[in-house]
Amino acid sequence: MANNQQISINDLSFTYRHDSNAVLHHISATAPLNSIIGIIGNHHAGKTTLCRILAGIIPNMMAGDLSGDVQLGPLSPTQNWPALNQQTGFVLQDPASQLSGLADTVADEIAFDLLNHGVANTEIQHRVTEVARQLQLTGQLQRSPNSLSGGQLQRLAIATAIVTKPAILILDDPTSEMDPQGRTEFFNWLTIIEKTTILIVSNEIDDLCEIADRLWLLVDGELVNQGTPLEVINQLKPDWQIGTPQVYQLARSMNWSLGTDLFPVNVNQLRGCLHDRHST
Ligand SMILES: Nc1ncnc2c1ncn2[C@@H]1O[C@H](COP(=O)(O)OP(=O)(O)OP(=O)(O)O)[C@@H](O)[C@H]1O
Numbered sequence: 001m002a003n004n005q006q007i008s009i010n011d012l013s014f015t016y017r018h019d020s021n022a023v024l025h026h027i028s029a030t031a032p033l034n035s036i037i038g039i040i041g042n043h044h045a046g047k048t049t050l051c052r053i054l055a056g057i058i059p060n061m062m063a064g065d066l067s068g069d070v071q072l073g074p075l076s077p078t079q080n081w082p083a084l085n086q087q088t089g090f091v092l093q094d095p096a097s098q099l100s101g102l103a104d105t106v107a108d109e110i111a112f113d114l115l116n117h118g119v120a121n122t123e124i125q126h127r128v129t130e131v132a133r134q135l136q137l138t139g140q141l142q143r144s145p146n147s148l149s150g151g152q153l154q155r156l157a158i159a160t161a162i163v164t165k166p167a168i169l170i171l172d173d174p175t176s177e178m179d180p181q182g183r184t185e186f187f188n189w190l191t192i193i194e195k196t197t198i199l200i201v202s203n204e205i206d207d208l209c210e211i212a213d214r215l216w217l218l219v220d221g222e223l224v225n226q227g228t229p230l231e232v233i234n235q236l237k238p239d240w241q242i243g244t245p246q247v248y249q250l251a252r253s254m255n256w257s258l259g260t261d262l263f264p265v266n267v268n269q270l271r272g273c274l275h276d277r278h279s280t
Helices: 047-054 081-086 106-116 120-135 150-162 180-190 206-209 229-234 246-254 267-279
Strands: 004-017 024-032 034-039 064-072 088-091 168-172 198-203 213-218 224-226
Touching: 004 047, 024 047, 024 213, 034 047, 034 206, 047 064, 047 168, 047 198, 064 120, 081 088, 088 150, 106 120, 106 150, 120 150, 150 168, 150 180, 150 224, 206 229, 206 246, 213 229, 246 267
Parallel strands: 024 224, 034 198, 034 213, 088 168, 168 198
Antiparallel strands: 004 024, 004 064, 213 224
């Protein structure tokens, strides 16, 4: 039975039009709304395809053979896409491709969707200023989007996605062009967004293990595991070829396990583990 408080994917399979092989095979997964879900996997595992389905781009804008069921709370990408679309911000792998191309300045680009929604001017200015501050674009507001660096473009794409305050944020590899400091700041910032369900594809396994409530692990189009980062990283199989966080590598090499025989995957867990060792 559908649960209005969770994301649930039930026996989802998908094949792109004109292809004979399925990209996603019988995927079933759940997670609570308002949590952070990291989607990880090997090369061409189907992570982007899953994001497109969650955002409703498949099947509403890209065709193919889709079976199974997807619910994001009360809404479904196949049955209630207009309503879901209104509540969803999506950041594509290629940030430039999601900009309007019509705005002269970064400020206008961020304001674009708000203008289309008929939001009042004072509110638009307030939100643009706030989002630019959060994403460190304040100094770029009067520049042309065409003049931005790759990392700044990614931040602009994120700004345009969050300025409408979506309840669901789907981020497909949003930090690939950011420098390490910008990336860490971005991941930290995700944890302070309230009342938002965040689904994020990323190869930055260290950062994901710091912030994600759950990980979904895709290998060759199959969901091979889901759970907390602690569970999923400790249950990796070598032939899946998934990178592990540095904390985990260090803890394994030093044999610093948590009481449960699991090795820590983030700094807090490592701290707890070292504290327990010193106090026994
Ligand atoms: N628009 C499309 N039409 C046909 N096939 C596609 C399309 N987009 C992706 N594919 C194929 O689907 C498979 C999964 O691709 P997808 O981009 O979803 O995986 P991914 O895990 O995000 O990949 P990456 O590791 O490159 O980020 C690949 O074989 C890819 O070639």
